Amino acid sequence: MTANPEPWQNSGLLGHAEAERHLLDAWAGGKLAHGWLLTGPRGIGKMTLACRFARFLLANPERAGDDDLFAAEPLPPPDSLEISEEHPVFRRIASGGHADLHIVERGFADGDADAERANRKRHTVISVDDIRAACRSMALTASEGGWRIVIVDGADEMNTNAANALLKLLEEPPARSVLILVAHSGGRLPPTIASRCCRLRLRPLDPDTLSELMTMYRPQLDGDARRRLIGLADGSIGRALALADGEGLAVHDDLMALLAGLPDLDTSAAHEFTRRFGRRETDLAWQTATDLITRCLNRMVSAGARQTGMVAMGFDPKDAECLTRLRGMASLDCWLSVWEKTSGLFAQAHSVHLDRRQVMLDVLGILQTAARSGTRP
Numbered sequence: 001m002t003a004n005p006e007p008w009q010n011s012g013l014l015g016h017a018e019a020e021r022h023l024l025d026a027w028a029g030g031k032l033a034h035g036w037l038l039t040g041p042r043g044i045g046k047m048t049l050a051c052r053f054a055r056f057l058l059a060n061p062e063r064a065g066d067d068d069l070f071a072a073e074p075l076p077p078p079d080s081l082e083i084s085e086e087h088p089v090f091r092r093i094a095s096g097g098h099a100d101l102h103i104v105e106r107g108f109a110d111g112d113a114d115a116e117r118a119n120r121k122r123h124t125v126i127s128v129d130d131i132r133a134a135c136r137s138m139a140l141t142a143s144e145g146g147w148r149i150v151i152v153d154g155a156d157e158m159n160t161n162a163a164n165a166l167l168k169l170l171e172e173p174p175a176r177s178v179l180i181l182v183a184h185s186g187g188r189l190p191p192t193i194a195s196r197c198c199r200l201r202l203r204p205l206d207p208d209t210l211s212e213l214m215t216m217y218r219p220q221l222d223g224d225a226r227r228r229l230i231g232l233a234d235g236s237i238g239r240a241l242a243l244a245d246g247e248g249l250a251v252h253d254d255l256m257a258l259l260a261g262l263p264d265l266d267t268s269a270a271h272e273f274t275r276r277f278g279r280r281e282t283d284l285a286w287q288t289a290t291d292l293i294t295r296c297l298n299r300m301v302s303a304g305a306r307q308t309g310m311v312a313m314g315f316d317p318k319d320a321e322c323l324t325r326l327r328g329m330a331s332l333d334c335w336l337s338v339w340e341k342t343s344g345l346f347a348q349a350h351s352v353h354l355d356r357r358q359v360m361l362d363v364l365g366i367l368q369t370a371a372r373s374g375t376r377p
Contacts, residue, residue: 004217044235052083104133210235274361
């Protein structure tokens with residue numbers, strides 16, 4: 001398998017057996033909550049688990065709601081939520097054709113209608129119209145006599161009106177319905193929504209699980225490349241794949257070479273580094289570079305505040321040595337300010353379509369200025 005399957009097309013799930021068992025036990029005991037909140041870092045499999053759970057429920061309508069007064073003894077829990085790819089429910093969900101499942105995600109910009117899904121630009125928030133459509137869907141009677149299920153992917157990306165509309169649904173959920181919220185940052189959800197859901201926090205994937213997944217999805221990578229990508233992925237298979245597809249190792253090596261030269265910035269190398277961001281098809285390379293810079297600054301500040309080493313923050317020894325040296329060139333407050341400034345510039349580049357090459361040069365200039373400041377902790 002070399003492609004990245006969409007969560008509703010993915011039959012496998014690794015690394016989240018505990019969360020899966022919790023969902024299975026709730027189903028088997030006939031006490032399934034109407035609302036579920038799956039939280040954890042991006043790219044670790046939250047949406048894949050949500051779709052896996054939805055498939056299981058739709059393929060097993062016999063326990064369709066804890067309001068069934070005639071339910072018999074609790075059902076023995078199966079070993080997993082897995083449904084065969086040959087099952088009719090799996091096929092219909094994979095093709096987007098199951099009437100009892102409604103998936104909400106940030107919509108695409110109209111101007112990108114002809115682009116491939118992976119390259120299309122998305123809106124920044126989930127709108128109230130998206131949530132209202134989901135509410136109408138959940139209010140309908142299940143077409144197959146079982147569950148009505150709504151999954152909100154990126155629930156922490158709802159605007160205020162959308163969150164209010166969703167709250168009404170949680171306050172008065174229709175019978176035989178399940179709402180599954182997937183959130184990268186559960187703390188950004190209104191407490192009134194989070195408190196009405198059964199919460200499951202998924203942990204980052206361990207290196208062995210990441211290695212197994214990378215072997216499945218990118219078998220062409222050699223062992224050293226796979227090891228390095230896993231080291232940069234922070235437990236996220238989504239991040240590891242994005243790095244692999246976005247010139248991740250090349251971007252990383254070029255960036256670290258520039259940082260190693262500070263406070264002297266190699267202007268020629270800096271311009272060469274930014275040339276890759278001048279074309280639209282290099283979106284992944286841009287995302288990779290911005291993520292790497294943000295990660296380095298974030299960990300430098302965190303390590304300074306905790307008075308710990310950069311290796312303990314997840315960097316390999318060579319990168320840790322470079323970043324430790326850089327951190328010592330300015331105060332913690334200075335690097336915190338740099339982090340805030342660069343994050344703001346990257347956000348502006350996304351929202352108002354600034355020239356990416358110039359933004360990256362500006363960020364490298366900010367890093368150079370901080371390194372030259374000579375303000376010691």
